[in-house]
Amino acid sequence: MWTRLAPAPFEPGGGMPPGAVPVRWEIAEDERFGIILRSGTTTADHRHGYAVHIEVGGLRPGRHYFYRFLVDGIASPVGRTRTAPLIMPDRLRAVFASCQHYEAGYFSAHLHIAADDPDLVLFLGDYIYETDPTDAGIRIHRNPQPTDLDGYRLRYATYKLDPLLQAAHRSAPWIVIPDDHEVADNYGADRDGHGTDPATFLRRRAAAYQAWYEHMPVRASAQPSGSVARLYRSIEWGGLARFQLLDDRQYRDPPVCQPKDRLTNIPHWLRPDCAARRDTGRSMLGHTQEEWLDGQLAQSPARWNILAQQTLLLPYCRYAPGTAPERPDLFNLDTWSGYPAARDRIVRRWRDTRTSNPVILSGDVHAFIAADHADPDDPRRIIASEFVGGSVTSPNHDQRLAEAAGQEPGFRFVDGSAHGYGQLELTPDRCTITYRAVTDVRAPNSGVRDLARFVIENGRTGLQQV
Ligand SMILES: [Fe+2]
Structure with a gap:
C-alpha cells in the first residue's frame, strides 16, 4: 500500500x-x-x-x-x-498500459481501466514524461525538464493530481516498472544519449529513481541506493500465471552503429545497421538479470509465463532493404532491435526449458502491436507471442512502423494511430488479449471501443485474431 x-x-x-x-x-x-x-x-x-x-x-x-x-x-x-490467489483460479483479468504523456491528451483510458474492475493493473513504463513544457499539447507540464529530486517530485505532482489516473489507482493493485521517460528519453545505463558525462547523468538517474520510488506502490526492496535500484522481480498468481518483470534500461550495453557523419532528418535513435549490433556478447538485461530470468523460466510452475517489460522485443528493420534506396537500413537501436542476440537467448531459453505458454507484454513504442516470435534456429516454429498495448496518450513516433512491419516476419497486427490500453484475460485453457482504443484522446470523458482481439490456446503457440 x-x-x-x-x-x-x-x-x-x-x-x-x-x-x-x-x-x-x-x-x-x-x-x-x-x-x-x-x-x-x-x-x-x-x-x-x-x-x-x-x-x-x-x-x-x-x-x-x-x-x-x-x-x-x-x-x-x-x-x-x-x-493474489494461492491455488489456480478460474480466471485472471488484468490490464496493461504504458506511455501517458500529460500534454498529449487526457487519461480517459484510466477511466475505462477503473470501470473494467481488473484484478490488477500492469503499468509498463513512461508513467511521466520528463520533457520540457510545450504549448503544442492540450495540457502543459508545470515545471521545466527535471534533473534533480525536487524537479522530478514536481513532475510527478502534475501526473498524480490527474483525477482519472487516481481513479485507476484506487480500483486495483498496480504492478509497475519504469522505462526511459521516468529518467530521460532513451537513456541506457549511465548514458542519456546526449553525450552527458556519465557521473553527472548518474546523479540525475539517482534523483529520478528516488522520485519514482516515492510515487509508486512498490515494495521497500525497490528503494534505490543512489543511482542503483533492484527493479526486476517476479509475481505469482496462484499457478495460473507468473509475471517476470524486467528492467531493460539500467544494465544495457551502450548503443552501437554510430555513423561518422550525422544523419540529417533522421531521429537519433534510428541508426544504419552494422556488425556490432549483432555481436552475440551484447546484453540488454546485464549478466545478473539474465541469469535470474533463466532461472525464473526454467523453474516456473505457472501455466502462463508473462514477460512484462518495457520495449518491443521483436526486432525489426524500419525500412526493408530496397524499399527506400536513398536511405540505408535503419534500426531502432533503443528497442531490442539493438540487442538481437539477447532477444534470441530468451527465445531459445523458452524453447529449451519448455517454458509453459510464454507471452510478452510490452510498451514504449506507442502503437498497438501483436506479433509472434519464431525460433531463431527454425523460423517456421513459433515459440511465443508479444503484445504492445498502445499508449495511454503519447503520440506514435514511428509512423513507418506499420509499413515496415508489413514486410517483416512476426508482425500480425499494427495500429499506430489509436491510443488506449490492453486487457489480458487468463484462464487455465486460454489467453485472451483485447485492445481497447479511446475514441478521442483529446477529450477528458472519451468513450472506448474494442480495437482488436487475439487468443492463444494453452499448449498451442501462436496467436489467432478473433
Ligand atoms: Fe513512451
Missing part, C-alpha cells in the same frame, strides 16, 4: 512541515471500515518525500481488501486492492 503526504504538491516539501509525521494505516474487508482487519502506524518524513510504503502480511489469498491512511484524524481516499 502506498501514499504520499503532499497537501500543497507544488510548494517546496509538498507543503509539509519539516520533520516526521505519524501516519496510521488501516485495512478492512468492507469499504466503510466496519471491521478493521489490520492496522498500524508508521512515520512519513521529509527525507523520503513523505512517501509511505506498507507491506502487510497475514491477509487471505484471492480476496479484495480496502485500505486507507489517517493523519491527524483526517482520512485519505479509500483504495481497493486484491491479494
Whole structure:
C-alpha cells in the first residue's frame, strides 16, 4: 500500500512541515471500515518525500481488501486492492498500459481501466514524461525538464493530481516498472544519449529513481541506493500465471552503429545497421538479470509465463532493404532491435526449458502491436507471442512502423494511430488479449471501443485474431 503526504504538491516539501509525521494505516474487508482487519502506524518524513510504503502480511489469498491512511484524524481516499490467489483460479483479468504523456491528451483510458474492475493493473513504463513544457499539447507540464529530486517530485505532482489516473489507482493493485521517460528519453545505463558525462547523468538517474520510488506502490526492496535500484522481480498468481518483470534500461550495453557523419532528418535513435549490433556478447538485461530470468523460466510452475517489460522485443528493420534506396537500413537501436542476440537467448531459453505458454507484454513504442516470435534456429516454429498495448496518450513516433512491419516476419497486427490500453484475460485453457482504443484522446470523458482481439490456446503457440 502506498501514499504520499503532499497537501500543497507544488510548494517546496509538498507543503509539509519539516520533520516526521505519524501516519496510521488501516485495512478492512468492507469499504466503510466496519471491521478493521489490520492496522498500524508508521512515520512519513521529509527525507523520503513523505512517501509511505506498507507491506502487510497475514491477509487471505484471492480476496479484495480496502485500505486507507489517517493523519491527524483526517482520512485519505479509500483504495481497493486484491491479494493474489494461492491455488489456480478460474480466471485472471488484468490490464496493461504504458506511455501517458500529460500534454498529449487526457487519461480517459484510466477511466475505462477503473470501470473494467481488473484484478490488477500492469503499468509498463513512461508513467511521466520528463520533457520540457510545450504549448503544442492540450495540457502543459508545470515545471521545466527535471534533473534533480525536487524537479522530478514536481513532475510527478502534475501526473498524480490527474483525477482519472487516481481513479485507476484506487480500483486495483498496480504492478509497475519504469522505462526511459521516468529518467530521460532513451537513456541506457549511465548514458542519456546526449553525450552527458556519465557521473553527472548518474546523479540525475539517482534523483529520478528516488522520485519514482516515492510515487509508486512498490515494495521497500525497490528503494534505490543512489543511482542503483533492484527493479526486476517476479509475481505469482496462484499457478495460473507468473509475471517476470524486467528492467531493460539500467544494465544495457551502450548503443552501437554510430555513423561518422550525422544523419540529417533522421531521429537519433534510428541508426544504419552494422556488425556490432549483432555481436552475440551484447546484453540488454546485464549478466545478473539474465541469469535470474533463466532461472525464473526454467523453474516456473505457472501455466502462463508473462514477460512484462518495457520495449518491443521483436526486432525489426524500419525500412526493408530496397524499399527506400536513398536511405540505408535503419534500426531502432533503443528497442531490442539493438540487442538481437539477447532477444534470441530468451527465445531459445523458452524453447529449451519448455517454458509453459510464454507471452510478452510490452510498451514504449506507442502503437498497438501483436506479433509472434519464431525460433531463431527454425523460423517456421513459433515459440511465443508479444503484445504492445498502445499508449495511454503519447503520440506514435514511428509512423513507418506499420509499413515496415508489413514486410517483416512476426508482425500480425499494427495500429499506430489509436491510443488506449490492453486487457489480458487468463484462464487455465486460454489467453485472451483485447485492445481497447479511446475514441478521442483529446477529450477528458472519451468513450472506448474494442480495437482488436487475439487468443492463444494453452499448449498451442501462436496467436489467432478473433
Ligand atoms: Fe513512451
